Amino acid sequence: MPLVKTEITVEHNVVTPMRDGTLLRADVYLPDKVIPIGAMGATSGSGGFPTLVCRTPYDKSRERDAERYRGLASNGYAVVVQDKRGRWESDGLYRPMYGSQFDDAEDGYDTIEWAAVQPWSNGKIGTFGYSYPSWTQWMLAPLMPPHLVTMFAGGMGPKTTDWEMGGVFRPGRALQWLLGLIAPDTQKWLDDAQGPTTIEDYDAITRVANREKWLWFLPWSELPLEAVGGLRESFHDWLRNHHKDRFGFIGNFSKIDLPVHHRTGWYDRLVATTDMYNHMVDEAPTEHARANQRLFVGPYTHANEMNRVTGDMDFGPDAEIDWVELATPWFDYWLKGQQNGVMDGAPVNIFVMGANRWRLEETWPPARAVDTDFFLHSSGGANTPSGDGELSLEGSNPEGPDSYVYDPRDPVMSLYLANGQDGPFDQRMNAHRRDILVYQTAPLEQAIEVTGNPVLRLHAASDALDTDFTVKLIDVHPDGTAINLCYGFQRARFRNGLDEPTELMTPGEVYEFDLKLLPTSNLFKVGHRIRIDISSSDYPNHDRNHNTGADDWQDAELRPARQTVFHDATRPSRITLPVIEE
Incomplete structure (x- = not known):
């Protein structure tokens, strides 16, 4: 039986006391009345409503977000949206998520347990939120508040890095x-x-x-x-410690005994939400939690909205999804007991771009993906799309390297959304730049689906002490439109890993770099080309390397660097693509 939507009331700046006496404030959205449905059997006069909690630093009363809160409340939920400590109407000291000290675990616990005993709550609590409001969920979850039943999270990875x-x-x-x-x-x-x-x-x-x-x-x-x-x-402090994980989520998944819905997008900078899903599947403390994780990945940027059009691409009507309509069935199942099919089928739901369709998978990444090497080739002139760079299954031959000059005073500019988030854009706007090496296949005679995490193994040298290398995976359409799918980035000083001591380069020495690209799922259609662009800047999506070897955050000097990319028999630069074979 569907729930009949109802009018709601909103109470602003409701005081929520924390254990240390600090007073936080929340807006509470309440249904005026509800027609009983399923196993819920609760009305505003018979035990309260299942309750949803969101803790945010972004001003709980922003009208742009209120529509979602009203939508949840109209579906029969009490909705609590709280300014986190030290933000807007809440008292206390704000400690940013990039810092080293937090109050969010205890504040989240206290908020959940406060909400559970309010007269308008039936004591069954779910949490929701994307990005920072997702982070606040993962901070509180290891404490396992007794009344917390489930989470609806997304847009957050397991590490600060x-x-x-x-x-x-x-x-x-x-x-x-x-x-x-x-x-x-x-x-x-x-x-x-x-x-x-x-x-x-x-x-x-x-x-x-x-x-x-x-x-x-x-x-x-x-x-x-x-x-x-x-x-x-x-x-x-943030600038000094960019290479360190401050979140502390690793090691905490074994404490979280909750079903979680994980949502992200292929153009979400924090598509590492997929790693949160896998950590919970592998490490959650009970079979109940491990078996009740769900992953949902669409063609979206880092946002609550799930629109069919992002950047330069229209992904079709199946990509247009209303957030409230996605979240409500999850909460109806876990908080109201409705047997609505939301947990039926395989646990991973991905949108395959190019094909523009959804597909269920048993695991992420799909176990049936075959790692396939595509080798870089050229006659030394791979600069720009009109150069001689090629990408093929044929192994490397005795051939000369490619080179370019990276000048941080004139970086390759990022093609992204106006708010600084990733999106699909036609890369022809950068086609004139000679500091981009381009390697592409011939037009495909049969379609190839790439789903998973590509990896570029790059043999390269620089005349600088430190520099960067970037890579983009691109789908080139028959008309020349070149749409970015995902990217990877490597700062040379961190080539041995972020947990290892930094090591500057020896100018002229050849190093092997592994650039792990963000995950994607795309069908390269017949007549399309698979392409990668290699450069040393993608600004301001990533900060410029000054090429001096100094700490860039406190260094104002900028130096050009000559970069050389090798792709011969002894130094076979290649990209490994996870190919789904029919």
Whole structure:
């Protein structure tokens, strides 16, 4: 029986006390009345409603998010949306997610247990939220509040370094996030505000006056208070420790005995949500938890919205999904006991781009994927798409290397969404750049599906002490449209791993780099080409390497570097693609 939607009421700034006496505040959305359904059997006068909790740093009362909260409440849920500690209307000291000290586990626990005993709650609690509100869920989950039944999470990886890929600052999105969403509220920490104090003011000033000036400010350590508000000290700590995991999620999955719905997108910078799913499947403490994980991956960017059109691509009507309509059946099953089929079938649901269809899988990545090597070839002129770079199944031959000059004063500019998030864009806008090496197949005579994590094994040298290498996997359409699918990034000093001591390069020495690309699922159709672009910059998606060997966050010097890529019999550079064979 479907639930008849109802009008709702909203109580603003409801006080939620924490164990240390700090008062946090939440908006509470309540249905006026509910027609009993399924096993719920509860109305506003007979035991309260199942309750959903979201803890956010982004101003709980933002109208852009309220539609989702109202949608959940109209489906028969009490919805609690709380400003996390030190944010907006909540008291206390804000500790950012990139820091080393947090209150979020205890605050989350206390909020869950507070909500469970309110007269409008029936004591069955679920949590929800994407990105930072997903992080707050994973922070509290290991404490296992007694009334917490399930989570609906996404847009979050298990390590801080999944967020800041390769241990490197990502100013394009990071500055928009830090300066636009976080710093306006921390300007109040200063005796006199030095910059905008609301998100709306920041947007207006950025649009008309500042534009993107902070992207070109050097060094990052000297960003003025106008930009960072009261966050300067924590911002410097973040810059110093970009290569370290601060989240602490690894090792905690064995404590989380909960069913979890994991949602992400192929163009989500935090598509490492797939790793959260696998950690829970492998490490959760009970069979109940391990068997009741679900993964949902669509052609989406890092956002709550799931739209058919992202960037330059329309993925068709099957990609258009309403968030409330996706979340409600999950909560109906776990909190109301409805046998609605949401747990039927294989646990992994992925959208195969190119084919533009959904497909269920038993595992992520699909166990049947076959790792297939595509080797780089050229006659030394792979620069630009009109060069002689080739990609083929044929092994490397005795052939000369390719080279280019990477100048951090003139980086390859990122093609991404206006808010700094990833998306699919036609790469022909960068086709003129000679600091991009292009390797592509001939037009395909039969379709090839790539689903999983590609890996580039690159043999390369530089005349710098430190530098970067980037790779993009691209689907080239018959008309020349070149759509990016996923990418990888490697800072040379971290080539031995982020947990190992940094090691600068010896100029001229050839090194083997493994660049793990973000996961994808794409059908390269007949007549299309498989292509990879190799360069040393993707700015401002990743910070520029200054090529000096110094700490880039406190170094203002910029030096060009000559890069050489080898693809001969003894140094066979290649990309390994996970191919799904029919």
